[in-house]
Amino acid sequence: xxPPAIELAGVTRRMGRELVLRGVDLExxxxxxxxxxxxxxxxxxxxxRLLATRLKPTSGSARLFGVDVLKEPAAARARLxxxxxxxxxxxxxSARENLLLACDMAGAxxxxxxxxxxxxxxxxxxxxxxxxxxxxxxxxxxxxxxLLLDPDLWxxxxxxxxxxxxxxxxxxxxxAAARARxxxxxxASHESDREHLRPDAVLQLHDxxxxxxxxxxxx
Amino acid sequence: xxxxxxxxxxxxxxxxxxxxxxxxxxxxxxxALFASPPDVNQGDLIRIMYAHVPVAWIGFVAVGVSAVWGxxxxxxxxxxxxxxxxxxADAALLFSLLTVVGGMTYSKPTxxxxxxxxxxxxxxxxxxxxxxxxxxxxxxxxxxQRRARVSAVIMIxxxxxxxxxxxxxxxxxxxxxxxxxxxxxSGVTMAPEMLRVLLINVVAAGLVFVYFVSERVRVGKLxxxxxxxxxxxxxxAPATGEVxxxx
Amino acid sequence: xxxxxxPRADLxxxxxxxGEGASRxxxxxxxxxxxxxxxxxxxxxxxxxxxxxxxxxxxxxLVMMGFAxxxxxxxxxxxxxxxxxxxxxxxxxxxxxxxxxxxxxxxxFEQLLLYPVPRAAIFLGKLLANWLYLTAxxxxxxxxxxxLFGVELGAAAWYVVPATLLLGTFGFAVIATFYxxxxxxxxxxEALLPVLMFPVIVPxxxxxxxxxxxxxxxxxxxxxxxxxxxxxxxxxxxxxxCSALFHFVVDE
Numbered sequence: 001x002x003p004p005a006i007e008l009a010g011v012t013r014r015m016g017r018e019l020v021l022r023g024v025d026l027e028x029x030x031x032x033x034x035x036x037x038x039x040x041x042x043x044x045x046x047x048x049r050l051l052a053t054r055l056k057p058t059s060g061s062a063r064l065f066g067v068d069v070l071k072e073p074a075a076a077r078a079r080l081x082x083x084x085x086x087x088x089x090x091x092x093x094s095a096r097e098n099l100l101l102a103c104d105m106a107g108a109x110x111x112x113x114x115x116x117x118x119x120x121x122x123x124x125x126x127x128x129x130x131x132x133x134x135x136x137x138x139x140x141x142x143x144x145x146x147l148l149l150d151p152d153l154w155x156x157x158x159x160x161x162x163x164x165x166x167x168x169x170x171x172x173x174x175x176a177a178a179r180a181r182x183x184x185x186x187x188a189s190h191e192s193d194r195e196h197l198r199p200d201a202v203l204q205l206h207d208x209x210x211x212x213x214x215x216x217x218x219x
Numbered sequence: 220x221x222x223x224x225x226x227x228x229x230x231x232x233x234x235x236x237x238x239x240x241x242x243x244x245x246x247x248x249x250x251a252l253f254a255s256p257p258d259v260n261q262g263d264l265i266r267i268m269y270a271h272v273p274v275a276w277i278g279f280v281a282v283g284v285s286a287v288w289g290x291x292x293x294x295x296x297x298x299x300x301x302x303x304x305x306x307x308a309d310a311a312l313l314f315s316l317l318t319v320v321g322g323m324t325y326s327k328p329t330x331x332x333x334x335x336x337x338x339x340x341x342x343x344x345x346x347x348x349x350x351x352x353x354x355x356x357x358x359x360x361x362x363x364q365r366r367a368r369v370s371a372v373i374m375i376x377x378x379x380x381x382x383x384x385x386x387x388x389x390x391x392x393x394x395x396x397x398x399x400x401x402x403x404x405s406g407v408t409m410a411p412e413m414l415r416v417l418l419i420n421v422v423a424a425g426l427v428f429v430y431f432v433s434e435r436v437r438v439g440k441l442x443x444x445x446x447x448x449x450x451x452x453x454x455x456a457p458a459t460g461e462v463x464x465x466x
Numbered sequence: 467x468x469x470x471x472x473p474r475a476d477l478x479x480x481x482x483x484x485g486e487g488a489s490r491x492x493x494x495x496x497x498x499x500x501x502x503x504x505x506x507x508x509x510x511x512x513x514x515x516x517x518x519x520x521x522x523x524x525x526x527x528l529v530m531m532g533f534a535x536x537x538x539x540x541x542x543x544x545x546x547x548x549x550x551x552x553x554x555x556x557x558x559x560x561x562x563x564x565x566x567x568x569x570x571x572x573x574x575f576e577q578l579l580l581y582p583v584p585r586a587a588i589f590l591g592k593l594l595a596n597w598l599y600l601t602a603x604x605x606x607x608x609x610x611x612x613x614l615f616g617v618e619l620g621a622a623a624w625y626v627v628p629a630t631l632l633l634g635t636f637g638f639a640v641i642a643t644f645y646x647x648x649x650x651x652x653x654x655x656e657a658l659l660p661v662l663m664f665p666v667i668v669p670x671x672x673x674x675x676x677x678x679x680x681x682x683x684x685x686x687x688x689x690x691x692x693x694x695x696x697x698x699x700x701x702x703x704x705x706x707x708c709s710a711l712f713h714f715v716v717d718e
Contacts, residue, residue: 088577104501
């Protein structure tokens with residue numbers, strides 16, 4: 001049996017003096033799309049960054065595809081990619097340069113960049129500095145980077161925020177395609193009711209704990 | 220030991236250690252101030268040396284010990300190792316401050332200036348600056364694990380800096396790098412009875428150091444367990460028992 | 467797992483399909499180091515205003531010190547190496563802080579840390595960029611300092627001064643890169659960085675100043691060599707220590 005994509009056991013995490021996560025136990029099978037909901041400051045980003053190996057749990061354990069993120073963070077990182085709220089691109093580099101950097105960092109072929117920029121609708125702005133981009137365009141660039149990596153686990157932090165309708169449809173398409181390829185997706189979003197999304201589960205993060213939201217359609 | 224540290228009482232061995240270090244400190248002070256002969260060149264001023272030299276040595280030892288606990292923390296992430304590292308860092312700061320003060324006291328009457336850019340004194344002053352940086356960073360990080368990791372790293376850097384700072388300070392004074400490495404002191408020969416008094420004072424200072432650090436670790440442990448109870452960050456873990464499963 | 471593929475998604479995988487669940491190709495570490503260094507230098511060049519300001523900052527420091535020291539030629543000669551390296555150190559701290567500042571905007575550094583590459587490779591890339599930048603700065607500022615202070619250089623200066631610049635800025639860059647990463651997400655970063663760094667780089671400053679001094683108004687290559695060894699040893703030890711410890715300071 002293949003190990004679950006995400007396995008969290010008793011995960012807590014302090015941020016400053018606050019205990020943001022107070023014991024999260026979660027198991028997500030590979031190939032699922034899970035939407036994570038919760039008010040502002042509920043700890044959605046904390047949970048995503050923790051899965052992305054950027055934050056270490058204060059206690060508890062986290063495994064991605066059976067890989068312990070504390071013991072083998074580099075191996076875990078090889079399986080995941082994240083779209084952060086701000087897009088995560090360098091402002092004084094152009095869109096193309098940002099993607100080329102991603103190619104070098106991930107060992108991907110540089111030839112893919114042109115097609116990806118087209119895919120996310122940034123072909124015309126490819127050589128403009130990201131500084132001049134709107135936040136929606138930055139989001140699209142972040143999405144292109146994620147497409148380039150095409151990791152086994154997609155961590156999406158508010159992917160729909162700041163995007164126009166066209167952009168939101170793009171996210172829907174990309175998500176559906178990744179799902180069709182058997183990828184696991186965890187998406188922090190307020191828009192779990194998007195028509196075409198149909199997540200396998202909707203989770204609610206409240207008071208540092210996680211539970212299945214009643215609205216969630218369970219597989 | 221474990222039981223007594225739980226209820227917050229000071230264990231017997233620690234009290235005995237405190238008494239022993241106090242007693243030996245008294246003996247050392249008596250020998251230094253009254254029993255030992257005045258120096259041929261420096262007269263009674265040499266008596267400062269009996270306090271100054273042991274204190275300086277302990278300061279460096281404390282940095283080394285703190286760095287070792289820091290490395291252990293980085294290796295096995297046990298909060299108690301951070302407590303031990305900080306206890307030794309406290310001692311290092313205290314003893315190196317005393318060393319700088321002692322050195323200035325010593326150089327005013329002998330060399331008629333408070334600051335001489337003497338190699339070892341300069342080295343100690345730099346160490347004080349490095350340790351102050353350590354505490355500033357500790358004060359800025361609230362998350363305990365990251366604080367412990369980062370401060371362990373800084374202490375390792377401080378330890379690595381000591382030989383370089385020593386060489387730099389030594390060569391700075393002599394203005395020449397070639398004829399310098401003279402780790403045994405200034406080459407002054409010491410009468411055997413003075414050396415004996417010095418060694419007794421070194422042991423006394425060592426006991427004070429061990430007592431200070433042990434007491435500091437004990438207090439740190441108490442703070443650690445009460446912080447744990449307050450935030451419940453270890454108790455919170457197994458509480459739910461409900462795993463959210465998405466199959 | 468599903469074998470279904472959306473045709474357009476294939477754009478993302480022109481390098482050929484990869485086995486399910488297999489980790490992607492390990493990027494060659496050299497490629498990573500160079501990519502990070504190129505990115506940092508490109509940023510430095512693009513933020514031209516900041517770069518020019520840093521350069522002028524060191525030039526202004528030289529002039530200020532020249533005024534403060536008076537017009538006694540002998541004094542200026544004695545002070546020139548020290549003033550040069552103080553000016554470089556100040557400029558170096560500013561640029562190291564700036565470099566990480568642009569990294570932190572928009573969460574780009576966070577993204578950089580998500581790639582499956584060793585933290586040490588990222589450290590090396592940033593170090594390389596910092597080192598090249600500081601060396602270039604030194605190459606521009608040193609002649610200005612020598613001219614302003616009317617320094618007569620000894621015969622051995624043509625290789626001692628460049629060697630001092632290379633080794634001195636290397637030691638400096640190692641510490642600056644390391645501490646810039648350590649302080650990246652702390653408050654009061656700009657003030658904190660010099661406070662933490664300067665006590666560590668005392669041997670670098672001293673070695674660089676003394677090595678430069680050895681070829682000012684005289685030409686004592688052997689004396690300079692001793693100090694250069696100190697600089698080399700410092701650079702080597704901290705290079706190893708800081709590359710090994712970098713992941714402890716950037717991970718949260």
